[in-house]
Amino acid sequence: MSKAFTKETDADDDDDAAGGLPALPPGAKNYITPRGHARLRSELIQLMDLDRPKVVEAVHWAAKNGDRSENGDYLYGKKRLREIDRRIRFLTKRLEVAEVTDPTIHHGRDQVFFGATVRYADETGDERELTIMGIDEADSARQQVSWISPIARALLKHREGDVVRLSTPGGVHDIEILSVSYPATPTEN
Structure with missing residues (x-):
């Protein structure tokens, strides 16, 4: 089978497992302390405002260097970009349902x-x-x-x-x- 039709990893769409954290039980609230909420929010902002733009820039630069199938910078950059996007989705979901409890x-x-x-x-x-x-x-x-x-x-x-x-x-x-x-x-x- 052609490599174009294979999925890179089974975990690519598994947002709940991003970062190795357990899934929330069905119907459970996501209680979190104010400090924990601030830490997750800070990580999300770091990923969106700093890390992701740097990786996008590196992938863009690597893509201009020719053959992408053997371009390590391009392949690694795309993989890192998927990891960042998965973590952003995970943090966004967790923060949306977070119930800050002091x-x-x-x-x-x-x-x-x-x-x-x-x-x-x-x-x-x-x-x-x-x-x-x-x-x-x-x-x-x-x-x-x-x-x-x-x-x-x-x-x-x-x-x-x-x-x-x-x-x-x-x-x-x-x-x-x-x-x-x-x-x-x-x-x-």
Whole structure:
């Protein structure tokens, strides 16, 4: 079959997987903190106003250099342009459905809501801490989990001192909420 009739990759149209982020559950809101929203918006502006025009200019220059089928600059530029466009579509969709939720409004409360930092102990007494964030901003390396993760869903709406049942693939475990905190409002810093 001619190469002209083959699709380059199966992921070209998979906007939901752009950037390795999970898809939103059907009907779920895309909760996000103001900082996370600003970061996504800044990335979108960077891609649209700076990165994409530079790549378009490079592709245009490379296209003028003759045979495009063996022109590495042209081929790489076109591939990079598709990646940028896919990420722009993804960010645009995510920002359109984003529901900015400021966790500072819960500062001083002991109940777990979006944006809470929760310290808890498992059945063995091991203590851990995590912060419940939006799907697009959670970073496990920084002890942040998405609000749709099993542990976040188990913790939500409970209070300090509550024992919560957490279902995992390894079985059901009891965890005790030791403390709940939220970021202070900017005037309280």
